[in-house]
Amino acid sequence: MKIVVLPGDGIGPETMAVAVDVLETVSARFGLGITLDHDVAGHASMEQYGATVRPELLDKVKAADALMLGPASAYEYPNQINASKHFRKGLDLYANIRPARTYAGMDHRFGEFDLVVVRENTEGFYADRNMESGGSEILVTRDVAISMRRITRVCCERIARSAFELAMTRRKHVTIVHKASVLKICDGMFVDVCREVAKDYPEVVVDDVIVDAMMALVVRHPQRYDVIVTTNMFGDILSDLTSELSGSIGLGGSLNAGADAAMGQAAHGSAPDIAGQDIANPFSQVLSAAQLLGWYGQKQNDARFLQASKAIDEAVAAGIAAGEATRDVSGRLGTKATGAALVKRLQQA
Ligand code: ATP
Numbered sequence: 001m002k003i004v005v006l007p008g009d010g011i012g013p014e015t016m017a018v019a020v021d022v023l024e025t026v027s028a029r030f031g032l033g034i035t036l037d038h039d040v041a042g043h044a045s046m047e048q049y050g051a052t053v054r055p056e057l058l059d060k061v062k063a064a065d066a067l068m069l070g071p072a073s074a075y076e077y078p079n080q081i082n083a084s085k086h087f088r089k090g091l092d093l094y095a096n097i098r099p100a101r102t103y104a105g106m107d108h109r110f111g112e113f114d115l116v117v118v119r120e121n122t123e124g125f126y127a128d129r130n131m132e133s134g135g136s137e138i139l140v141t142r143d144v145a146i147s148m149r150r151i152t153r154v155c156c157e158r159i160a161r162s163a164f165e166l167a168m169t170r171r172k173h174v175t176i177v178h179k180a181s182v183l184k185i186c187d188g189m190f191v192d193v194c195r196e197v198a199k200d201y202p203e204v205v206v207d208d209v210i211v212d213a214m215m216a217l218v219v220r221h222p223q224r225y226d227v228i229v230t231t232n233m234f235g236d237i238l239s240d241l242t243s244e245l246s247g248s249i250g251l252g253g254s255l256n257a258g259a260d261a262a263m264g265q266a267a268h269g270s271a272p273d274i275a276g277q278d279i280a281n282p283f284s285q286v287l288s289a290a291q292l293l294g295w296y297g298q299k300q301n302d303a304r305f306l307q308a309s310k311a312i313d314e315a316v317a318a319g320i321a322a323g324e325a326t327r328d329v330s331g332r333l334g335t336k337a338t339g340a341a342l343v344k345r346l347q348q349a
Contacts, residue, residue: 003023004067005039006069008072011071014336026308043077066261091261099116121159130150164204173205176190187231249268250326253267254291255295278336286316290312322341324345
């Protein structure tokens, strides 16, 4: 399995270094033959090449089996390519799978839970991915701005199918999150298509919740949810909330998957407020690596990758229970020491 590694910005280099150690460890331990191709995107690329993403990088990633991408400080270079968008759109990674679960050894203020947010990744309110040319935000006059949101039947259908397929491997419950009460056409279509797809999965229980109500309901009873399917921006916001509810945004792993390609990338941003301090939680990027190996194992029908993926999940859980984790998850270690403890645990797995 050949993986291109782009550490990205902010805490990215610190958390990706741990994810890389973990990938190398499980590759040796489970005989996976993983090859890592280290390259740069974001600030490091700006410094070296004068652009956040070099044009040839997309082809390089297409020629590999998968990508591990760190966060992008897109705010800081508004006129440059946002690496996250570039690969999501360029590789058509339409399904952003963001699990959130509680772990033993941590305080569960909201009770124990285990859910997954399935977020559409290629259209919606994201102005940089809706148009053939230009963005979908318009400055009409200096004081008037319009933002357009694109929703297509084909994208609704494929994200719905991802959610229902996932639900079939879990507790068989899908919750559609939307704002069809106000966005009657766009979210009306999203809900209709999800309900249409649901007919192919009669064993799955389906309900739907308005996005604002969901913010209260998921805090009140996160254990009521299994798979939550939603549009791009709602999913981005909701998944930050669910990872924080699980104990820390630093536990938010995520897989960006398309028909043939996939990218592991932590759900959170570049966290510039804590960058370079050896305090960032690396588990989000590590859990993203585990998801990526799980995706590849399924695609190739190769049990070794599935075993490695599970071993990483279990080692993270054991690390948290033992306090071999960063402070945001009640641990007592820095980023590097958390990574070293995790690697040691995986070597013995
Ligand atoms: P960006 O502009 O790149 O989205 P941000 O700081 O606006 O960055 P996040 O990076 O998502 O947004 O960070 C939100 C909060 O969560 C910050 O206080 C940050 O320090 C914290 N945070 C994010 N990732 C981690 C992590 N891996 N470990 C610990 N704290 C984190």
